Amino acid sequence: xxxxxxxxxxxxxxxxxxxxxxxxxxxxxxxxxxxxxxxxxxxxxxxxxxxxxxxxxxxxxxxxxxxxxxxxxxxxxxxxxxxxxxxxxxxxxxxxxxxxxxxxxxxxxxxxxxxxxxxxxxxxxxxxxxxxxxxxxxxxxxxxxxxxxxxxxxxxxxxxxxxxxxxxxxxxxxxxxxxxxxxxxxxxxxxxx
Amino acid sequence: xxxxxxxxxxxxxxxxxxxxxxxxxxxxxxxxxxxxxxxxxxxxxxxxxxxxxxxxxxxxxxxxxxxxxxxxxxxxxxxxxxxxxxxxxxxxxxxxxxxxxxxxxxxxxxxxxxxxxxxxxxxxxxxxxxxxxxxxxxxxxxxxxxxxxxxxxxxxxxxxxxxxxxxxxxxxxxxxxxxxxxxxxx
Numbered sequence: 596x597x598x599x600x601x602x603x604x605x606x607x608x609x610x611x612x613x614x615x616x617x618x619x620x621x622x623x624x625x626x627x628x629x630x631x632x633x634x635x636x637x638x639x640x641x642x643x644x645x646x647x648x649x650x651x652x653x654x655x656x657x658x659x660x661x662x663x664x665x666x667x668x669x670x671x672x673x674x675x676x677x678x679x680x681x682x683x684x685x686x687x688x689x690x691x692x693x694x695x696x697x698x699x700x701x702x703x704x705x706x707x708x709x710x711x712x713x714x715x716x717x718x719x720x721x722x723x724x725x726x727x728x729x730x731x732x733x734x735x736x737x738x739x740x741x742x743x744x745x746x747x748x749x750x751x752x753x754x755x756x757x758x759x760x761x762x763x764x765x766x767x768x769x770x771x772x773x774x775x776x777x778x779x780x781x782x783x784x785x786x787x788x
Numbered sequence: 789x790x791x792x793x794x795x796x797x798x799x800x801x802x803x804x805x806x807x808x809x810x811x812x813x814x815x816x817x818x819x820x821x822x823x824x825x826x827x828x829x830x831x832x833x834x835x836x837x838x839x840x841x842x843x844x845x846x847x848x849x850x851x852x853x854x855x856x857x858x859x860x861x862x863x864x865x866x867x868x869x870x871x872x873x874x875x876x877x878x879x880x881x882x883x884x885x886x887x888x889x890x891x892x893x894x895x896x897x898x899x900x901x902x903x904x905x906x907x908x909x910x911x912x913x914x915x916x917x918x919x920x921x922x923x924x925x926x927x928x929x930x931x932x933x934x935x936x937x938x939x940x941x942x943x944x945x946x947x948x949x950x951x952x953x954x955x956x957x958x959x960x961x962x963x964x965x966x967x968x969x970x971x972x973x974x
Contacts, residue, residue: 739843
């Protein structure tokens, strides 16, 4: 497949050939999404930092396996980051949100001039963090990072249908945890149309 | 569209992901006429809005600056190791090639003919062809004999006055046994 030297695939190809400038450009372009994914998955800025570094180093080792015809590099990177996060989570089991992250979020909220209600956002963040990993990862990719189903499927290594069903289940769990459950369905008569 | 059928479209409808316009229209119409389903759609959309808020809140978050330095250090180490490994591979290949060439030279060297009967090439120096030799000799062998001075003269060998009456000489014999050349043993 033809690639432009400055698109993701071109930068990766040059990076794997030893071009430091290309790798720097690729890192700066994609590190933020990898960091955020790891942050949402782990709830820890320190883990997100480590995972971001490990993800790009793994890209150097495994990058020749990237096939642009199968999907974007962003999804491929998310797949690597996911493995790194799951490795940490399985090793350390439970992650409580750390103070550093709390402070950063507070700082961002202040910067946004109070446009968002802290309680609400914090509740959503904790609810996402409390989801089982297989539902959390699809919610993070599809709802927080706004990745399409196909990209998420590539990142997770599952069919698109599985992404949809896990996302649906994850959102149901979130509603229950956030108190916006589906009891209304029982309270309100189901229509027959 | 029944409520059960409508619920299958709920998530995609709320996320704006229904790609079939006719199905999207049916689902929207159902929600407009069904209070219960409309409530579910409203909750689904509220959840989506909360998630998007969280997503936007952290959208500008980035890995700390030291992470880039660590990654670039890793990049340089990685390629340095690759270069060293490549150099080592070339050394091994070069050594194997040298070994192969040496082995080929040894194996393909022409074997000396009649090694037992024929002395080394330099031992043929000093031979004087006999006068009756008519054709070049292809194969032959050398024998050491004692000869009288007269016999030497008859074979065309120059003889000096100071030489003894009987001398040692090498005769180069052809395959038919005829002498082809003679030399004195010193």
